[in-house]
Amino acid sequence: MSFTLHHPAIIHEALRQATAFLEEHGIEESRLTGEWLLSHELGCARLELALRHQEPLSPLSNRTFQHRINRAAMGEPVQYILGTAEFMGHAFRVDRRCLIPRPETERLAEWVLGFDPLWNAGDPALADVGTGSGCLAISLALARSKGHYLATDTSAAALALARENAARHGVSARIRFIACDLLSAATPASLAAVVSNPPYIRTTDWARLDRNVRNFEPCAALVGGPDGLTIIRRLMTQALQALKPGGVFFLEIGADQGAAVLELAQAAGFRESQLRPDLAGKDRMVRAVK
Template sequence: MTETPMTLRELIARGDAYLQRRNVPDARVVCEWLAACLFKCGRLDLYLHLDAVPDTRIVDALRRGVQRVAAGEPVQYVLGRWDFRSLTLKVDRRALIPRPETEQLVDFVLASPQVRRTPKPLVVDVGTGSGCIILSLAHDLHDGVFVGLDVSPDALALARENAVLTGLADRVLFAESDGCGEFDPASVDVLVSNPPYIPSHVVDGLERHIRDHEPRLALDGGPDGLAVYRAVLLDAVMVLKPGGGVFFEIGDEQGPALRDLLEEYGFVEVTVQRDYAGKDRYATGTLGF
């Protein structure tokens, strides 16, 4: 007996129920993202197609996607792409998935005096990963020198692919480095970083879709989660111009520690700011003259 063809509405409902039984958060939204990718439309535009009867190719692809998510794989990796601000980026296991909180970090840089008052700022992204931060800054700023650094060759390869995908390959330089100490002294206007900040002993207890799929190198911040911040700040005091700015994404319990670190390294106008969920998420400072 042949299976009765189902509408997209029915397929999404079935996928939703399947994922809910496996305790996948936001199961309905996940199914809609998967279907939207296959229909090559936005998730909200998908509602125009709910009564369509997809062909077997789309049905099979949707089922495979749902099964991968049910097995713990992040939906972003299943889709192979994800939106970050105004850019659509390629995402896979080579780098951390771009997250909404990091979009707000870009906003802080764009609004900073170091960017707004400098005709051609030198902006360096330490631990660039997918390239989401530095590519967004290059996209939004009309002029500047933009550099993305990462210790992972795999992450850099992904970032370069995203630079080509977004048409920004001629505006952003990517280089393999574990820090920014190779820049000339007092040459950099902005250092921005979303470094690994999860304490080592916490990483193994993360949700499986993070722990088992996203690169540990992009998650593990050392015994107290602050190792990379210290390394970046050690370089920052040498390469930042007087009055240059540092912009960090941080863990939601690291605000006091980052404030102390920034002040210890001679930064002034230090701020710890919250994300849209009301959690400490960003630490910024200006290098004193």
């Protein structure tokens, strides 16, 4: 059964019916989802909906809202439905070609931005490995006027989206997007920093992820082999080769991978490495210096 709204529906009634429909379909935060979709359609802030609750929807808004609620009821993430996600205060185009940028990754970007030795050194060369939507490289480029980037991904489709995002944000000239495996396109000892949010979920954990992740986000963006470390292991070696002496590697990891990744960093030959917790106190990032 699909969601239908009789015209003319007022905002209050449209939201009430949409919330009930999403709840019936087992969607969490059903009211919030309805509010996001409707406020985006009306071009207003979510809280403004309460002030406009008696306003009727136009026939076009009514149709668009119905269609979007039906997509949300199938478990499709709101960011894909709207085609946009926020990262570090910037809007990125997203669709099923890329992972939806996550708040944990914003913490990684903040850690990179706070590492002064990197930014005090002229025009640093950085790599963003597994760039997806391009959110990391683009946000770093927007936050610092210095620095140029190599952004890699094996997905040509994700790279097309990342290039589009870079153009929208006016930073295309500073980011070279390349389809390749990890850092295979990087010149040895050329980089001041490597930043990456790689696939790190164990293959067996894939089936346990939320259905809105499993059914909509690219599996290749998330799954990192039997122990989740297959890609990180290879990236560790490649990052060490691609970094200049003193270069720094920033990596997002799974909450239970800290000890294993520190060991990998030491075994690869990094001089010093440390973990950093996210806001929930879980170790979700590693920094290692060559």
